[in-house]
Amino acid sequence: MRPVRTVFAGALLGTLVLAGCGQSSGTTATPAPTTPPSAPAAEGFPVTIEAGNGQVTIDRKPERIVSLSASHTETLFAVGAGPQVIAVDDRSNFPPEAPKTDLSGFKPNVEAIVAKKPDLVVLSDDLDNVVAELGKVGVPVLLEPAATTLDEAYEEIAEIGAATGNKAKADEVVTGMRAAMDKLAAEAPKDKKLTYYHELDQTPYAVTSQTFLGQVYSIFGLTNIADQAPDAAGGYPKLSAEFVAQADPDLIFLADVKCCKQDKAALAKRPGWAGLSAVKNDRVVELDDDIASRWGPRIVDLAETIGAAVAKAGAS
């Protein structure tokens, strides 16, 4: 087995080197038309990023980026690295123009990734040792794990911008996000002491305030009913249906609309839940499952949906 693999890896390395040579001639033209102030930033390579897989140094502006994370795909396109992205994994469904492939971010196949001849692979999980495997064949990898705080999400967007030669645009995106979130937080009616329940699936799994999502909710001054679960249950506890019924949250946010066909009518049909005040008072909010599970630039969209629901609930 060993010799075969070595030969194969050698062949791959060969193609990579060749691909690299082929590219260097083409790259010079593309960054030129950008405005003068951002041009030096694009030329700012080599750049070193403090990523989840240690210090990553990228020597040249990447032109063949593979993204294995739906969140990072959204970020790449938002910071203007879209034209550099040549392949994204099978779960990256936004923006629609992202070059979706059958690459799996859940069960990464190193050979299939290398076959795309990437000069940068962006991912959020080091599943099956993929970072080390890609490192062996000399592909630069940027591991940006799932953000646990809003600040971490901003930081990752800025890092992805810097790593792809789009630092100025990325900083602009982050500044815009911060401003939008601050505005939403300022507008939220905080005196009402509203409680909420965010549902991941109908079993029912919830999120606590310790999670990234929980922190997004907390800027609106909401109280999470799932926080009563003990720490041992984790940030995503499977709640008891009777507990949710008794806690009777003011607002219910469903993040299992697309996956599991849940909506207000489905909630009303669950045993013991028909009398929930959120169901009766039309305070069940159907979220976009995807937006509610990613930590890219569309966090603002999620926050706006939450903000609108809170404002509506707070007004009455």
Add this chain to the structure above:
Amino acid sequence: MTGQAGPSRARPLWLAGALGVLAVSMVAGLLGGAADMSPWQVVLQAVDWLPFVRVDSGLTPVEQGLLYELRLPRVLVAAVVGGLLALAGAGYQGVFRNPLADPYLLGAAAGAGLAATFAIVALPAVAGGIPVAAFIGAVGGVLLAYTLGNTAGRSGGTATLVLAGVAVTSFLTAIQTFVQQFKVEELQRIYSWILGDVGGGWDQFWLVLPYAVVAAVLLLLHGRMLDVLSVGDEEAVSLGVAAARVRLVVLLAASLATAAAVAVSGLIGFVGIVVPHVVRRLAGGSYRIVLPLSLLGGAAFLVLADLVARTVLAPAELPIGVVTMFVGAPFFVGVLRMTRRAET
């Protein structure tokens, strides 16, 4: 395995005891839960539900609703599923004369798991599709194992049947994993289902009840036949028992019981193997006593396991399969050790 002499006299005592244990566990199951209600109020409310009696429990309508819509059916579903799994386990052990046979060994669980996975992946919009699919899958898995076992080995060879069950289980599980790889976003739901859940409300209870009654009656009626089979096929024939026919009927009834249980609750392991063994150690090996006691004991066991599952981390829940396996696996090893000691 010769307990036939004694049990006829001790039988009513054992049955009364088991009924008592079941009643106590069901009351405990009704009292405990994530919602905060005083035991006394719950008892009053339970009395209020009885016909011709009216008492004021002091519970709010919401609390009454969740007690009646969530907790009561949950206790009942746990009892029915636990009883079915244990009864099916005892039945399989009788048919195969193998103390390690259980409802999941013969491909029932793998068949149900595969079919449920298909249902979750392919028809998520069809309400109630998962139980039906799991039911068909469980029966299909057992039939496949049975057919393979019969064609591969000599007809009626029980070891071949169990081995066929193992092979079918591996094969079906492989297909299931293969399907899962294509629907990563459904992994959470498939995983939840595999770990079992009895919290489906009254719908689940009414769904499982008719199958439970048919399977239980069929199995309980065959206790004496299984006792005869346990002394050997030739003796059974000489006593006028059609061994092959009895075996088929019991096998079908046990598979029906498994399929019904799996369909409403997902995969809950080890009940089918743990409970009949406890019963056998306590009350002797006659199937006339092992079958009914397994039914009652399995019901009590799963009601208590569910109580643990929903209170130990309240208001969060553990999947019930985790609780039964946590208790069942060490117990299984214990049984193996004791069986070994008895043999040497």
